[in-house]
Amino acid sequence: MGRWLKPDVYPLIGAMSLVTGMCAFQLVRNVLLNPDVRISKSNRQSAVLENAEEGEKYSQHAFRRFVSAHRPEVFPAINRFFSESGSK
Template identity: 80%
Template sequence: MGRWLKPDVYPLIAAMSFVTGMCVFQLTRNVFMNPDVRVSKSNRQSAVLDNADEGQRYSQHAFRRFLSTQRPEVFPALNRFFSESSSAGDK
């Protein structure tokens, strides 16, 4: 096994494991929480589901609600430093 798994490949294995985990998470989330996915037969019988509130809960999850209250800045402290004028420099 040692000759097949070289240290040069570790970053590639880490990146591929992370991406695979993200894909599995998203697919699992869609199967269990998406209002448009019908797994049980009772939900598949109706052609159109009246589930607007369920769709609203799915699309406006907690992380999206948190991000909607935040300012769209990458480095807020750095932005404030360069955007605010200093009192000594204005005179």
């Protein structure tokens, strides 16, 4: 096994492991939390579910609320430094 696994391949293995983990996380999140996914038979019998509040809770999760409260800047301190120093 040692001759097949070269150190040059470690970054590729790390990147592929990260991407595979992200995909698995999203799939599990959708199956367990998405209001449109119906696993149990009792939920599948109704064609349209009245679950607007559950859908709102799913789409407006904590991370999205956190990001929406901040300005879309990469380096806010640097932006403030250069924008405020020129106006003086």
